[in-house]
Amino acid sequence: MPYEEKRAPAVPHRLTLDERQRLAVTGVEEVVSFHEEEITVRTSKGLLVVRGSGLRVDKLAKDSGELAVSGNVTELCYEEDRTAQGFFARLLR
16 A cells, blocks of 8 residues: 555635735745734745735634734735745845
């Protein structure tokens, strides 16, 4: 019987933004960086960047892939995952 790597089932990726003040994200794999003006999150669908002011991570449940953010959200965007590229590609950006 061959060895089979067991992976956790993929958590669906979903964004819910209430009144531009509360953001709920599912499908979170890792919080790459955060401060009060920008939070970068690796999700099952790509790198998500949340920008705004007074941003706080209220909840991070790595086992369920859930993230809750509060603060004034002004921008949500997906970017290329720069960590997957080589050193020189990151240096020349």
